[in-house]
Amino acid sequence: MIEIIVNGEVRVITDEEDIPLLWVLRDHLNLTGTKFGCGVGLCGTCTVLLDGEPVRSCQVYMSDLGDREIRTIEGIAGGGDLAAVAARVQGAWIAEQVPQCGYCQSGMIVAATALLARDPDPSDDRIDETMTNICRCGTYTRVRAAIHRAAKGT
Ligand code: FES
Ligand code: FES
Structure with missing residues (x-):
């Protein structure tokens, strides 16, 4: 049994496997x-x-977590230090109509929130080097526009 902190709540995982x-x-x-x-x-x-x-959760094992707090797309705007940034990012995503099929977009939004928390007004080069998420629908131009919009707070 292991306890982890997800979106501000302690969750108990009974699976013994790592x-x-x-x-x-x-x-x-x-x-x-x-x-x-x-x-x-x-x-x-x-x-x-x-x-x-930001981490790629397919590569993080339970034994790596310790007492570090996990925030997923469901809880990213609901509390914690990044809530205000995440809310701006999500608003900008809607305004720029970023998603196409949507499959990659939760990862994109989480990565963009982390970027803006570190760098409130990133350049195009900084966005391109940081946002390494892959989108089969090719939304990269809209992702960049949405990050700039969120940086301006509009
Ligand atoms: S599913 Fe984790 S990086 Fe692709
Ligand atoms: S919006 Fe379809 S994979 Fe990115």
């Missing part, structure tokens, strides 16, 4: 906003925050 966090979020806690893509740390669709830092 499985990836992504499996725990989706299969044990029914937090299915975090998506499975490649499973090998490349696509970023499984991105969550660990103590405010």
